[in-house]
Amino acid sequence: MAKLGDLAKLIRSKNAGPFVLTFDVMFEDDATYRKVIDSQVLSKAGFAALYRVPQEDVLFVEHDAAKAIKISIPRPYVQCDPDDGDAYGGQQHGPLVDLEVPE
Amino acid sequence: MKEVKVLSATGMLGSGFMESSFERGISLKPDVIGCDGGSTDGGPAYLGAGERYFSKEATKRDVRLMMAGRDKLDVPLIIGSCGMAGGDSGVDWMRDIVLEIAREKGYRFRLALIRSEQDKEYLKRRYREGRILPLKPAPPISEEIIDQSAHIVGVMGHEPIVAAIRGGAQIVLCGRATDTSLFAAVPLMKGVDAGPAWHAAKTLECGTAATAQRKRPDSIFAWVRDDHFDVEPMDPESRCTPQSVASHTLYENADPFLITEPDGTIDSTDSRYEALSDRSVRVYGSRFRKADRITIKLEGAVLDGYQTVIIAGIREPFILRQLDSWLAAMQAKFADRVRELFDGKVGPNDYKIRVRVYGRDGVMGKLEPRADELGHEVGLLFTITTARQETSRAIAKTLSHFALHFPIPEWRGLISGLAFPLTPPELDKGPVYRFNLHHIVVPEDPLEMFRTETMEV
Numbered sequence: 440m441a442k443l444g445d446l447a448k449l450i451r452s453k454n455a456g457p458f459v460l461t462f463d464v465m466f467e468d469d470a471t472y473r474k475v476i477d478s479q480v481l482s483k484a485g486f487a488a489l490y491r492v493p494q495e496d497v498l499f500v501e502h503d504a505a506k507a508i509k510i511s512i513p514r515p516y517v518q519c520d521p522d523d524g525d526a527y528g529g530q531q532h533g534p535l536v537d538l539e540v541p542e
Numbered sequence: 543m544k545e546v547k548v549l550s551a552t553g554m555l556g557s558g559f560m561e562s563s564f565e566r567g568i569s570l571k572p573d574v575i576g577c578d579g580g581s582t583d584g585g586p587a588y589l590g591a592g593e594r595y596f597s598k599e600a601t602k603r604d605v606r607l608m609m610a611g612r613d614k615l616d617v618p619l620i621i622g623s624c625g626m627a628g629g630d631s632g633v634d635w636m637r638d639i640v641l642e643i644a645r646e647k648g649y650r651f652r653l654a655l656i657r658s659e660q661d662k663e664y665l666k667r668r669y670r671e672g673r674i675l676p677l678k679p680a681p682p683i684s685e686e687i688i689d690q691s692a693h694i695v696g697v698m699g700h701e702p703i704v705a706a707i708r709g710g711a712q713i714v715l716c717g718r719a720t721d722t723s724l725f726a727a728v729p730l731m732k733g734v735d736a737g738p739a740w741h742a743a744k745t746l747e748c749g750t751a752a753t754a755q756r757k758r759p760d761s762i763f764a765w766v767r768d769d770h771f772d773v774e775p776m777d778p779e780s781r782c783t784p785q786s787v788a789s790h791t792l793y794e795n796a797d798p799f800l801i802t803e804p805d806g807t808i809d810s811t812d813s814r815y816e817a818l819s820d821r822s823v824r825v826y827g828s829r830f831r832k833a834d835r836i837t838i839k840l841e842g843a844v845l846d847g848y849q850t851v852i853i854a855g856i857r858e859p860f861i862l863r864q865l866d867s868w869l870a871a872m873q874a875k876f877a878d879r880v881r882e883l884f885d886g887k888v889g890p891n892d893y894k895i896r897v898r899v900y901g902r903d904g905v906m907g908k909l910e911p912r913a914d915e916l917g918h919e920v921g922l923l924f925t926i927t928t929a930r931q932e933t934s935r936a937i938a939k940t941l942s943h944f945a946l947h948f949p950i951p952e953w954r955g956l957i958s959g960l961a962f963p964l965t966p967p968e969l970d971k972g973p974v975y976r977f978n979l980h981h982i983v984v985p986e987d988p989l990e991m992f993r994t995e996t997m998e999v
Contacts, residue, residue, distance in 0.1 A: 453793070453794055454582075454583055454794065455794050455795050455796045456582060456794075456796075456980070457582050457585075457586070457841075457977040457980070458677070458679055458680070458977075458980045459796045461792075461794070461795065461796055463789075463792045463793075465789060465792075489911060490909050490911070491908075491909070491911070492909075498796060498797060500797065500798060500799070502788065502789075502791075502792065502798050502799075504784065504785070504788035504813070504814075504815050505785060505788040505789040505791070505792060505798070506785060507789060507792055507798075509792050509797075509798050511796040511797065513678070513679045514679075515907055515908050515909050516907060517681070517976065517977055518582070518585060518586070518977060519585035519586050519587070519974075519975070519976065519977065520976055520977075521846070521894060521896055521925070521927065521976075522896070522907060523907070524898055524904055524905055524906070524907055525905055525906070526583075526584065526585045527583055527584075530905045530906075531905075531906055531909060533905075533906070534911050534912075
């Protein structure tokens with residue numbers, strides 16, 4: 440079984456403003472992009488379970504032209520609030536890298 | 543067919559660009575040169591304390607080259623979100639840099655400053671009128687919250703910029719502005735279709751972020767026409783591909799297909815991306831959905847106190863296996879020590895102590911799915927926040943000693959349970975801020991929240 444991190448050309452997280460966190464999972468080619476979409480490993484429900492956030496808070500978008508999956512959630516802590524540990528939101532994607540994608 | 547050419551010097555003013563790339567952009571005779579100068583991305587301190595992101599030296603280097611290019615072509619130069627947060631102090635700072643360069647080089651031009659810092663009385667009136675609305679998710683708002691804010695800016699659209707250029711401005715220094723509005727202003731003014739104008743602006747705003755392998759911050763160029771736009775990086779070794787341009791709508795946005803601007807929404811749902819050459823891309827089908835009202839986003843920062851921090855590591859297996867209870871017992875006992883220290887004048891509500899555990903969930907907090915795993919060592923970051931720096935420092939000095947020797951039942955005798963990489967272990971962080979607004983104002987006029995001042999240089 441391959442990990443999502445081995446299949447994607449870029450997995451990243453980032454602030455989308457101080458109140459929203461966004462994740463991009465981008466692929467080099469259409470076949471890999473389709474394979475991951477079809478595997479259903481990364482879905483609205485899957486993401487919600489992995490990050491333990493309510494499904495209704497998850498915006499899940501497939502962007503065919505970019506060959507990318509994009510997910511946005513409200514920030515768990517507002518950017519730079521006392522409990523926030525990631526000012527740029529750039530290190531929240533780690534669990535996605537390890538996600539196992541069935542053949 | 544109408545065509546407007548736009549040169550984006552770099553993704554963020556002060557991050558640099560290659561002189562050769564920018565020169566190539568100038569040789570293509572753009573109708574406007576733009577550059578974004580800020581973001582909320584670094585956090586609320588930039589707005590709250592008027593901090594700068596890049597140094598004056600780095601900023602001046604980029605502005606000097608842009609002003610030279612502008613002087614050669616006599617086209618508008620637009621800089622957005624001056625000084626990072628786009629507060630009035632940032633506009634003043636950028637104005638002084640521009641005037642210094644003008645003196646050194648003998649340039650003459652009409653300068654417009656568009657300020658976006660908000661008058662609190664105005665905002666309170668709009669709030670009472672029900673014309674301030676929450677975005678999702680939004681913190682609470684009240685007249686007190688508006689009053690307590692250190693600084694509040696409104697994020698301008700293209701309208702004040704267009705008004706300044708129509709008024710003859712050749713260099714426009716904006717307070718907080720949407721990154722896109724800087725690049726959309728001149729194409730919209732010249733009457734090209736809003737769809738390609740806005741989508742091109744979105745593609746240009748981060749400089750070479752829309753290229754396939756971004757080597758370094760650099761210049762990028764767009765030709766905006768009625769039913770499409772073309773985009774090409776100015777470094778001949780850099781490439782835009784259909785995928786790289788499409789992907790840029792993802793960056794720092796919640797929804798890649800719909801991007802909200804003050805007067806409407808950029809809709810790239812039906813955009814088609816075609817390779818024009820091996821390094822330039824043509825984009826068709828982008829739309830701009832005009833809203834029936836103007837909405838101006840607010841950004842506010844409030845002072846949260848003054849902070850002192852302590853960094854420490856733990857390698858002791860017995861402490862690690864009871865880390866949470868050890869830290870909880872330590873903090874509970876420490877509350878008594880604080881009461882003694884200040885003779886009861888500093889109560890439990892007057893200070894905040896937080897401990898972040900690196901090696902467990904220090905980065906992700908409650909999003910961490912592996913928070914039950916602990917390695918053989920952890921790093922701790924203590925933050926102590928009160929209304930005065932001296933108080934925070936006094937608490938931190940006692941806490942570092944108290945925590946260092948806080949016992950565990952397994953060992954009989956005095957222990958030193960924290961490894962300090964720095965001494966003294968307490969570091970004053972200074973003022974800390976929070977973002978306190980995620981709201982929009984519905985003004986009657988797109989210009990009413992922004993103050994424009996022009997001067998002949």
